[in-house]
Amino acid sequence: MKDQSISIYDDYVDDEYVVKEGEGFFSPFTFLCSVLVLILFGFISVFSATMDRAILEEVPFYSYLGKTILGCFLGLGLGALTYIIPKKVLKYIHFITIPISIVLLLLSKYISSLSFLSSSGGVFALFSIIYLISWGVPFVEGKERKGFPLLALIPFCILYISFVGYTAGLGWYILSLVVIVASASQFEVGKGYLFFFAISGLIILVMLVAMIPSLFFDVSSSILPVNDSSLYKKDLMVSRMAIRDGGLSGSGLGQGLYKLGALETPHIEYIFATVYEETGLIGLFIILVPTIFIMVVGVRTANRARVKGSHSLSSIVIGGTILIVFSILLNILHTMGLNPFGGMILPFFSYDPISEGVLMFMSVVLYRIIYKEGRPKDELE
Numbered sequence: 001m002k003d004q005s006i007s008i009y010d011d012y013v014d015d016e017y018v019v020k021e022g023e024g025f026f027s028p029f030t031f032l033c034s035v036l037v038l039i040l041f042g043f044i045s046v047f048s049a050t051m052d053r054a055i056l057e058e059v060p061f062y063s064y065l066g067k068t069i070l071g072c073f074l075g076l077g078l079g080a081l082t083y084i085i086p087k088k089v090l091k092y093i094h095f096i097t098i099p100i101s102i103v104l105l106l107l108s109k110y111i112s113s114l115s116f117l118s119s120s121g122g123v124f125a126l127f128s129i130i131y132l133i134s135w136g137v138p139f140v141e142g143k144e145r146k147g148f149p150l151l152a153l154i155p156f157c158i159l160y161i162s163f164v165g166y167t168a169g170l171g172w173y174i175l176s177l178v179v180i181v182a183s184a185s186q187f188e189v190g191k192g193y194l195f196f197f198a199i200s201g202l203i204i205l206v207m208l209v210a211m212i213p214s215l216f217f218d219v220s221s222s223i224l225p226v227n228d229s230s231l232y233k234k235d236l237m238v239s240r241m242a243i244r245d246g247g248l249s250g251s252g253l254g255q256g257l258y259k260l261g262a263l264e265t266p267h268i269e270y271i272f273a274t275v276y277e278e279t280g281l282i283g284l285f286i287i288l289v290p291t292i293f294i295m296v297v298g299v300r301t302a303n304r305a306r307v308k309g310s311h312s313l314s315s316i317v318i319g320g321t322i323l324i325v326f327s328i329l330l331n332i333l334h335t336m337g338l339n340p341f342g343g344m345i346l347p348f349f350s351y352d353p354i355s356e357g358v359l360m361f362m363s364v365v366l367y368r369i370i371y372k373e374g375r376p377k378d379e380l381e
Contacts, residue, residue, distance in 0.1 A: 029373040034290035035348075035363050041286055042348035043068065048113045048254045048353060049267040049274045064351050068314060071353025072360050079364025091312070094131040098160075100126040104354075105167040119268065119345040120354035122168035123323075125160070127358050129176055130319035132157075135375040137312040154197055162204055169343015170205070171213060177201040178326060183319040187311035222340035232299045238262045239273035247342050250280035267351040269342065272335040275349065287328065287349075293334065295325045301370045313369050322368045323347075324359065 043065060050064035060066075082090060104121030107114045136153055158182055165173025180201075181194050209216050221233040242258040245251070256277040259266035266274045275283050298321025305314035324347050331346040333339035345352055347359050 008130045014240065025035065026274045027297070028367055030256075030293055031367055031370055034293040034297075037290045038287065038348040039072065039360075041283075042346075044253065045349050046267060046351050048256070048278060049271055051254070051257050052260060053267065067353045068351060068356055069253075071356040074353075075357030075360030076364060078357070079361040082368060083364055089340060091131065091135055094128045094135060097124050097128040098130070098163055101128055102163070104166065105226070108232055109167040116268070116352070117354075118168040119350065119352050120358075121165055121174045122164060122172040122343065123345070123352075123355040123358045124167070124322050125164045125172065126176060126179060129161070129179055129322065130183060130362075131320065133180060134312045134315045151173060154200070157197075158200060158204060161201070162208060165205075165208060168216070169336065170208070170219065170337070170341040171344035173205060173208070174341050175323070175330060175344070177205075177278060179319050179322050182322055183315040186306055186314040186318055218342055222334070222337065235240065235270055236337055239270045240276040240337050242273040243336060246276040246278070246280040246283075248280045249282055250276065250278045255279050269331070269345060269350065270331050271336055271350050272346050275346075276335075284332075287332075291325055291328050295307065295321060297370060298325070301366075301373055305369070305373045308373070310373065313373065316370055317366060317373075320362045323362060 001153055047062065047065040047361075051061045054061045054063045057063075079330075084377050089163055092154070104117045104124060107117070108118035108121055109308070128266060157176075161176035161180070161366050164176055177198065181198055184194055184197075189326050206375055218233075222236060231348045238258055242256070242263070256266075258277055259274045263270050265271075266329035275287075279286070302318040303319060305311070327347045329345055330341070331344040331350075334342050334344060345355055347373050348356070
């Protein structure tokens with residue numbers, strides 16, 4: 001093992017050696033800066049996408065932005081509480097968030113005026129799944145047939161994510177499936193169990209699309225040829241036009257036209273179309289670079305925690321990382337017309353104060369784990 005000073009951030013650990021890259025480029029500071037860039041750019045984008053809407057609704061032009069900032073600070077404050085709440089209490093948080101997600105999704109599905117809560121319910125559901133899998137780690141570790149106890153969670157997980165997909169959109173279903181498989185893989189669960197769950201999830205997906213007309217229309221209208229305008233999803237057609245017009249540098253912040261009525265949700269599901277129209281390829285670059293950094297730091301931290309035997313923390317890190325990174329990728333791909341599974345929001349950008357709070361809470365949790373897992377115990381003490 002290489003002998004290096006513990007004052008330098010322990011950037012990566014595996015079974016044989018420790019590599020410390022300079023002052024730790026892929027460090028907690030890198031993660032923090034990446035999240036801050038996305039949040040600040042998201043604030044600007046929300047303000048641009050909602051200013052005209054707020055004026056038409058005869059509310060202060062900063063109304064939407066103010067609510068987003070409020071949700072962000074609320075999540076930040078609750079996340080800060082994790083520094084004083086005992087771990088043995090925090091690991092049961094999913095018993096609270098799962099009922100919350102179910103209530104939000106039911107309200108969004110059956111009360112039309114509250115349909116905007118679907119994304120909030122989706123984010124809460126993903127957050128709950130991450131902690132549910134982490135909670136199940138002790139029931140798997142130390143067993144000869146690793147993963148067998150996980151079978152008790154599979155029926156519930158299948159029903160839960162099917163409900164999420166039905167009420168919030170199949171994009172959330174796909175993301176939930178990926179989160180469960182990735183998180184469970186962090187504590188060396190048998191590959192056969194993971195394969196069984198993944199195949200079961202895909203079969204359920206096909207059944208949902210085939211049996212529920214609304215879900216079939218959402219998928220089919222996203223993949224039909226563009227020239228069949230009578231059957232194509234209107235917002236998806238318009239979002240493609242906005243992205244096409246964005247070009248390299250866009251029309252300028254606040255100068256977008258498609259948000260003025262052509263798009264029904266230019267500030268929620270299709271906010272990326274507004275962002276690209278106004279900032280172009282430069283805006284996409286500003287989003288993707290921090291996202292890549294978050295993914296790299298998250299994967300390296302999950303690997304480090306797993307090597308140290310902290311499988312529960314490893315599953316939380318990889319789950320939280322996927323929640324942020326894959327949500328961004330799936331939303332962008334759907335807005336471009338390359339992903340037929342919609343319903344996803346763009347993390348840190350879409351207007352949704354509740355989701356913003358949950359994502360900020362998750363970011364604080366990830367930062368805390370990244371910081372602790374990268375330093376020896378004697379340095380932390």
